[in-house]
Amino acid sequence: MGTFEKYLTLWVVLCIIVGIGLGNLLGDSINLLSDWNISTVNIPVAILVWLMIFPIMVQIDFSSIKNFSKNLKGLGLTIFINWFIKPFTMAFFAWIFFYNFYASFISPENAEQYLAGAILLGAAPCTAMVFVWSYLTKGDANYTLVQVSVNDLILLVAFIPIVGGLFSLFGIEVVNAGQELGIPYKALATSVIVFVVIPLIAGYITNRLIIKSKGINWFEKKFLRNLKPISIIALLTTLILLFAFQGAKIIEQPFDILLITIPLTIQTYFIFFVTWFIGRYIKLKHNICAPAAMIGASNFFELAVAVAIMLFGLNSGAALATVVGVLIEVPVMLSLVALANKWKYS
Secondary structure, three states, X not given: OHHHHHOHHHHHHHXXXXXXXXXXXXXXXXXXXXXXXXXXXXXXXXXXXXXXXXXXXXXXXXXXXXXXXHHHHHHHHHHHHHHHHHHHHHHHHHHHHHHHHXXXXXXXXXXXXXXXXXXXXXXXXXXXXXHHHHHHOOOOHHHHHHHHHHHHHHHHHHHHHHHHHHHXXXXXXXXXXXXXXXXXXXXHHHHHHHHHHHHHHHHHHHHHHHHHXXXXXXXXXXXXXXXXXXXXHHHHHHHXXXXXXXXXXXXXXXXXHHHHHHHHHHHHHHHHHHHHHHHHHOOOOHHHHHHHHHXXXXXXXXXXXXXXXHHHOOOOHHHHHHHHHHHHHHHHHHHHHHHHHHOOOO
């Protein structure tokens, strides 16, 4: 990890270049992988994310989860940021840029679509990848599991009112006639099962079997140490794959993608800093503060993309904005991982 973190920027840039290059080199052939889906979950990406998440899940101590009440301040901070701050700052930054700073560069129709996509991203806090960010910042795995579980429950009741309210506030109309704002529960359930339930069960079984047969010392000193490179390789491969899937679109619409990237990136750093410094102010430990900041900064982009396609269509500006959210997720969050590790405290 020391070498990886030291040259973090280089690895990210190389992966982006390789991904875009592969996407354009393979052309339509890449669709064989990008279209290999169950519900809205892409199977190759799911496998890679599973490989990233498994090292975290295998360390979760279920006997200690019952003590989550000791970290109520951290959980409260997560809920406050994700549901009372993040959706509205995302909408604000998107509105400022798309309707004001970019007024000379994009049409009002595109501005509305891009804003809609940003709102969908802002109202969907991260479910899967936050386990990776928590792991890389040495966060508390048990606390992260509780975080994700609580956010998934809140999402079921808060997503529609928040998105619907912001759409109404900015006068955004659903393009696909007859479609009503809603949560694609099948897509949501599939994502939770694939990215949380399956690796959680596999991790628990592996944990019990290895400790029973080899002992806790071998598990921590040998097994986990050998598992870490797999997680890092999977993370970098995911980055290459995501950019390969969108390689042609990046070449075709580089200017619009750049315009969308700026407010989404600003929002991500803003939420991280707000959460981080509030966490420090209320004296959260690093292993609680770091995952709290990470889950606030990252997004449940699978859900956002699915809803954008349902409401506005596959080739809509709203769908493009959510896809840009996917593209910036890994490199931006990796930079925040490096920052959190640099600022590590007791």
